[in-house]
């Protein structure tokens with residue numbers, strides 16, 4: 001498959017490890033040294049502390065919706081921007097060293113458990129143990145014969161597990177990843193703004209109106225709690241086909257309390 005270079009040769013590409021996660025699979029589309037990190041926050045910290053690194057973080061799943069940890073870290077880390085998106089098909093397997101009758105617990109990433117919820121219910125599988133990634137789940141199932149993992153078939157093979165059930169996700173299952181960087185891009189065709197609005201009638205409407213007046217299509221809007229102010233929220237807004245990101249930013253600043261322009265990005269796959 002074709003590989004892609006970002007603006008300069010990056011110091012490293014950080015992904016959610018260990019080896020064999022879907023984030024790892026997504027990061028192989030970039031060229032550079034691939035470095036696993038235990039959590040999504042650690043990826044943000046590593047990119048933030050490096051001069052020229054990239055990070056690959058899951059941002060949204062077609063069944064389960066946004067990955068809150070990624071949204072909240074984008075909000076928390078001011079100098080980190082999105083530069084590419086990568087969409088991959090998530091085929092999940094149930095894998096173990098034993099057969100299902102001996103399995104007492106199932107490890108996986110919370111998102112993956114939710115993506116296969118209906119099929120797992122049909123199998124009568126219930127005792128889930130959430131862990132940081134699907135590959136960590138496979139690694140743990142390798143150390144514990146009374147457990148299984150929900151992971152990729154690649155991770156199952158890598159950690160010597162037998163596949164008990166293939167394609168257990170509940171239908172079409174796609175995860176979108178963002179490639180993050182300390183450098184902002186303005187030439188992409190999609191972009192992300194995070195913002196807070198005044199707590200009064202029309203607060204959000206006045207922001208959305210700016211996009212309507214410029215004929216800009218919104219592709220996702222989501223609100224997340226402001227962690228330090230109970231019952232107050234920030235909005236995550238993704239949009240496409242704008243003319244000039246900095247003019248738009250100036251316009252939107254007129255009607256928000258705070259705005260974080262996360263830059264534009266292009267879709268790699």
Ligand SMILES: O=C(O)C(=O)C[C@]1(C(=O)O)C=C[C@@H](O)C=C1
Nearest residue numbers: 021022023058109111133134175
């Ligand atoms: O655990 C992994 O393999 C990941 O890359 C994380 C993650 C997620 O956070 O959504 C990514 C893709 C799948 O949808 C499930 C889990």
